[in-house]
Amino acid sequence: MGVSLKDVAQRAGVSVKTVSNVVNNYPHVTPHMRAKVQQAIDELGYRPNLTARHLRKGRTGIIALAVPELGNPYFAELAGAVIDEAARHDYTVLVDHTAGLREQEVLVSQGFRSHVIDGLILSPIHLETEDLTGRDETVPLVLLGEREYEAPYDHIAIDNVAAAREAVGHLVSLGRRRIAFIGSRTGRERQPAHLRLHGWREELTAAGLMPDDALVAATDGYGRADGAAAMAALLDRGERPDAVFAYNDLIAIGAMRTLVERGLTVPGDVAVVGFDDIEDSRFAAVRLTTIAPDKQTIARLAVECLLERLAGHPAEPRRTRPQYRLLVRESTGAVPAGQHLTGRGDASAAPG
Amino acid sequence: MGVSLKDVAQRAGVSVKTVSNVVNNYPHVTPHMRAKVQQAIDELGYRPNLTARHLRKGRTGIIALAVPELGNPYFAELAGAVIDEAARHDYTVLVDHTAGLREQEVLVSQGFRSHVIDGLILSPIHLETEDLTGRDETVPLVLLGEREYEAPYDHIAIDNVAAAREAVGHLVSLGRRRIAFIGSRTGRERQPAHLRLHGWREELTAAGLMPDDALVAATDGYGRADGAAAMAALLDRGERPDAVFAYNDLIAIGAMRTLVERGLTVPGDVAVVGFDDIEDSRFAAVRLTTIAPDKQTIARLAVECLLERLAGHPAEPRRTRPQYRLLVRESTGAVPAGQHLTGRGDASAAPG
DNA sequence: ATGAAAGCGCTAACAC
């Protein structure tokens, strides 16, 4: 097998401890000793066995990130940001996906694999507060996303109600009156889309428009196909909204596809706003106006939170609200000039 | 800290070995013993410490997957498939990304973090054969993707030349004559897009059309913005192709966006074929015709290959070529009826 | 400043 500390020690004619000291940059080592040991290390091609180190220290240097679906670009982009952020702190990320299934989310949150990971970042969809009781408290948990929990864990999420209100408010300011919401969840006692739906209601009410439940379209999942189907269902039952606020960009993109197929124009007949700011939205045939959460910051905060807990800083569980922006693009009829080619030049409205 | 085997043994009044036997489902244990131990396990909430087990067995149960970019849906979807496939074999996946940078790819392939992982699946872009010499042979490596290496490692990739030829052949059969290739790499001595470009050349030649280098557009990266920029550059220098074969779907989508902005229609003026079959392509305003590698199979083969090596099956390094299909959609003008709403009903041509 | 030895939690010989 591999070369061990002992082999190096033998080769260098010193004790194991000394080699360990050199490897770990322990300050009090004679330069001469250090050189001798280093030479043995180089000659033998020694590489520390992290598993052993971890067993000893009780840390693995690995954190887990569990998201619903890597196929959803929002989560893929977020995962990428988390990996980068973790690497910055010499941590590696084990990525898992739950398909948004409560059962899977429970499994992950209850510390499935707990002995391999130092901490967990979880973005749940159908997990409930009661699932979080009796967790193995030795593995810190940071929650991400819209769902709210009555449990003592750090939670990082933008202000979903405010963001949704801003999206709907934008539509209202454009003169839209029949604003649909697509992406509520079918037949669930608890509503994952709760906050965004709530924001939709509040803003409409504030604008003096009656929130019309006939304009709320449920979906089975959160993908493009779900958005397309829900939009079709809405139109099929005779509703004719003049705007759509979608739970996320994928649903919005699916909905736009259906609108086009039905001969309706975006934003002419129907204006559309999404949520997430995934890259696809910037290159759609009609660029999508959307709420852009600050993914970098979310990733950074999540990792930092976790590492602070790991470092043993007690602190109260924190509720952190990163920034977001409303990016106004073609799908709501505002087309700032000269940004066609890059897909970068977004017009931004009020920050969160 | 946690509950250990010893604690359970003490509680159950048996030896450590017996507990270990129960935990590992060792066959020769009396049902009575087993029940007693199981009860102690339940009462104490014992969970085996994987780190210790791994130190002992020399295995970690973790494999690493390194892809260029999780933000590219192809790799995100592939990563998802690998995670599922690994889970089926009780393995966990550590996901890393290299940004397609040679330096990062070298780092990963040379076993950065090697002691934590049992094996590595790497999808390189700029890695060279010489970077692969002198690897730590204890960590098996499986290569994915278009790049070819003169090195003794398993390699899983569809037949890129054949696939490219099929894509271009499809365009030719539609009567297109000026077929551009977008996505060759700028200023590189070695060409990552080598095989697909080669297929493009071969097929054109076979069709009696002269491959025209003026119709080859280089990109800096492999994203939508790169495709949009390259398409714009091509048009700006006065070329007017009647078809585009793009290195991948993202580039194709970017290119389509530019075409629309320039007032050209797809597929009327310019037919477009991509490569990857990412989900975005199925919901684009004009659905993208593309080469669809069988991602599930690629993931399965990659994991299986790795596990076989791990199991110590010696075997020659294998070159495996999974299936692919040409999915004909709207962007090349063939719009089979009745598949507008689902985004699933793809028309498929000859398999790979 | 360096060495000797204990032990992290587990598995696998080997004994009984």
Add this chain to the structure above:
DNA sequence: GTGTTAGCGCTTTCAT
């Protein structure tokens, strides 16, 4: 069938 015990490779008191 079940118990004893020796490590896996490392860090860490405790001596020296």
